[in-house]
Amino acid sequence: MTRTPANALLPNGLQDVLPPDADHEAAAVERLMSCFAGHGYERVKPPMLEFEDALLAGAGAALGAQTFRLMDPVSQKMLGLRADVTPQVARVAASRLGHAPRPLRLCYAGQVLRTAGSQLRPERQFAQVGAELIGTDAEAADAEAVTMAVEALQEVGVPRLSVDLNLPPLVGALAAHLGVDADTTDRLRQALDRKDAASVDTLAGEHAELFRGLLRAVGPAETALPRLQALDLPDAIRPEAERLARVVERVRAALPELTLTVDPVEHRGFEYQTGVSFTLYARGVRAEVGRGGRYTADANVGATEAATGFTVFMDTVMRALPAAPRAERLYVPAGTDPSIARGLRADGWVTVAGLEPEPDAEAEAARLGCGHIYRDGRVAAVRTGSGSG
Numbered sequence: 001m002t003r004t005p006a007n008a009l010l011p012n013g014l015q016d017v018l019p020p021d022a023d024h025e026a027a028a029v030e031r032l033m034s035c036f037a038g039h040g041y042e043r044v045k046p047p048m049l050e051f052e053d054a055l056l057a058g059a060g061a062a063l064g065a066q067t068f069r070l071m072d073p074v075s076q077k078m079l080g081l082r083a084d085v086t087p088q089v090a091r092v093a094a095s096r097l098g099h100a101p102r103p104l105r106l107c108y109a110g111q112v113l114r115t116a117g118s119q120l121r122p123e124r125q126f127a128q129v130g131a132e133l134i135g136t137d138a139e140a141a142d143a144e145a146v147t148m149a150v151e152a153l154q155e156v157g158v159p160r161l162s163v164d165l166n167l168p169p170l171v172g173a174l175a176a177h178l179g180v181d182a183d184t185t186d187r188l189r190q191a192l193d194r195k196d197a198a199s200v201d202t203l204a205g206e207h208a209e210l211f212r213g214l215l216r217a218v219g220p221a222e223t224a225l226p227r228l229q230a231l232d233l234p235d236a237i238r239p240e241a242e243r244l245a246r247v248v249e250r251v252r253a254a255l256p257e258l259t260l261t262v263d264p265v266e267h268r269g270f271e272y273q274t275g276v277s278f279t280l281y282a283r284g285v286r287a288e289v290g291r292g293g294r295y296t297a298d299a300n301v302g303a304t305e306a307a308t309g310f311t312v313f314m315d316t317v318m319r320a321l322p323a324a325p326r327a328e329r330l331y332v333p334a335g336t337d338p339s340i341a342r343g344l345r346a347d348g349w350v351t352v353a354g355l356e357p358e359p360d361a362e363a364e365a366a367r368l369g370c371g372h373i374y375r376d377g378r379v380a381a382v383r384t385g386s387g388s389g
Contacts, residue, residue, distance in 0.1 A: 013117045013124030024324030025127065025314055028156050029109050032129045032312065035152035039144075041107040041131045046088035048081060048111070055080035058298035060087030062271030066114040083114045085128050086311060087272075090297035093134045094305070102135025102305070120287040123315050130290075132309035134297050139243060141308050142276045143250035145292050149280060149310045150255055153289060158320045160283035162259035165221070165248060167240055168270035168277050168293070171214070177234050178207050192265040214265050221248050224262035240275065247276050272296075278310070282320040289316045330372045330379060331365030333358065344374065 010016070017025065033043065051072075056064050066083040082088060085108050093104050109129045117124050131148065133141045150161055171192055175185040184203055188211065191199035197215060204211040210231065217228035225245050233241060241264070248260060269291055270277050277293025292310025327350045332341045334354035341351045349372075358364040365373040365382045372379050 011124075013114075013122055015123070020324040020326050021318065024321070025318055028317060028321065029127060029129055029314060031156050032152050033107060033109055035155050036107040036131045036148070039105070039131075039148050041105040044089060044092055044106050044108055045110070046082075046085065046092060046108070049079045050082070050088065050091075051075075052078040052080040054091060055082060055087065057091070058087060059090055059272035059295050060084070063087070066116070068113055068115060081113050082110075083112055084311070085110055085112060085130065086132060086295075086309060089132045089309075090134070090295075090307065093132070093297055093307075103138075103141065104134040105131070106134065107131040118287075121313070121315065127314035128311045129314060130292070130309060130311035132297075132307060134307040134309075135305050136308075137306035139246050139250065142243075142247045142294060143254065145308045145310050146247070146251050146278055147254045149290055149292060149312065150258060153280065153282075153312065153317070156317065156321070158282050158289060158317060161289070162261065162281050162283065163251070164261045164263055164266070164279045164281065165244060165251075166262075166266040166270065166277045166279065166293070167244055167264045167275070168267050168273045169275065170237065170240060170264050171211075171267065173237055173240075174210075174214075174234070177236060178210075180204075180207070189265075189267050193268050218263045218265070219261060221252070221260040221262050224264075228262065228264055244276050275308075280310075280312070282316070285316060285320045287313070287316045287319075289313065289320060326369070328372065329368070329370040330374060331361065331368060331370035331382070332374045333361040333364075336374060340374065344379070349379075 052069055056067065063083045068081040070079055072079045089106050089108055093106065097104060107130065109127065111125060112128050113125045133145060146163055150163065153161055171189050172185060175188060180188065188200065188203040191203055192211070192215065195215060197212060200211050200215065201208045213227070213231045217224050217231065225248060228241050229245060244262070244264070248262070251258065251260065269279070270293060272295050273293040274296055275294030279288050280290040282289050290310055290312040292308070294306070294308045296304055297307040298304040330344060330349040330351050332344070332351050332353050334357050341353060344351050352368055352370055354361065354364065361375070362373055362382055371382055373382050
């Protein structure tokens with residue numbers, strides 16, 4: 001039995017990503033970023049650490065419980081280690097890029113760290129890749145976020161995608177309009193998230209029929225949206241439901257084969273979203289592939305503007321993709337002219353150079369996981385069982 005040295009153990013929710021998976025993930029990240037760039041999104045790279053008060057301002061305030069904090073030995077101020085990149089991009093847009101033309105299209109890729117995982121995502125450190133469209137309240141922007149996310153994931157090879165569209169602020173706004181107190185609203189929101197109709201009836205009281213109607217407006221977009229639009233929603237709230245329907249229309253026109261569902265009461269995971277939002281799934285894959293939606297870009301620097309965007313979670317993306325193929329490696333024995341190895345790499349080979357002369361170069365090639373060897377002036381396959389005796 002192999003024993004793991006004590007100094008190789010890692011905290012819960014953290015892991016080493018090994019070959020070939022690390023390279024596979026890096027390649028997927030770059031393909032996603034290339035797709036975003038093709039849509040006019042420019043890359044930004046905010047730091048892992050920021051002053052706590054800046055990191056948790058605006059949309060970031062909802063992530064306080066998920067944020068690691070530490071004291072900066074230089075400034076003697078508290079720092080936060082990012083749990084999400086989106087609030088940082090909002091800060092960059094409002095400050096460093098405050099005078100750039102709107103709408104502003106930005107994209108990013110980077111690691112995040114959270115104080116706790118979840119049941120579906122126990123990982124506490126993972127890569128986020130995403131895009132933000134800042135400075136516009138247009139319905140076309142909501143649709144662009146959804147369609148670009150789907151197209152990028154399809155380009156990478158994620159199969160059987162579906163999108164669930166949501167209105168996270170709907171329950172709170174409706175409860176406030178009806179005069180429901182804050183504590184009951186919180187419990188009602190949780191019951192709706194669980195799809196617990198009995199608890200919804202109890203908590204909603206005289207308004208139970210309306211909130212039950214919201215539960216019935218969950219499902220495939222073709223059936224859920226007519227049910228949502230048929231509800232007797234207050235005039236102050238109906239426009240958001242109508243906007244959701246129009247966004248679905250736009251997405252359906254762009255991606256007619258995409259599976260679209262609607263859940264107007266879903267709130268979990270949408271800590272700072274303020275309007276039409278969405279969750280990306282790949283059938284048969286644990287946890288969501290990505291999440292996005294409308295929010296207010298407010299970095300506490302005097303700027304507030306409408307924004308939408310999305311984040312893709314690379315841990316889930318990698319679970320959705322086929323296993324990483326191992327690169328075809330070619331063993332180049334010690335003493336081979338370096339120009340030959342350069343030529344082989346130019347031809348697409350991954351070369352592994354021998355560092356010392358070996359009595360059995362083919363056995364050494366097999367030991368190092370090389371399927372081919374450069375021998376007698378040509379590339380040859382390594383014979384199965386080389387060096388086995």
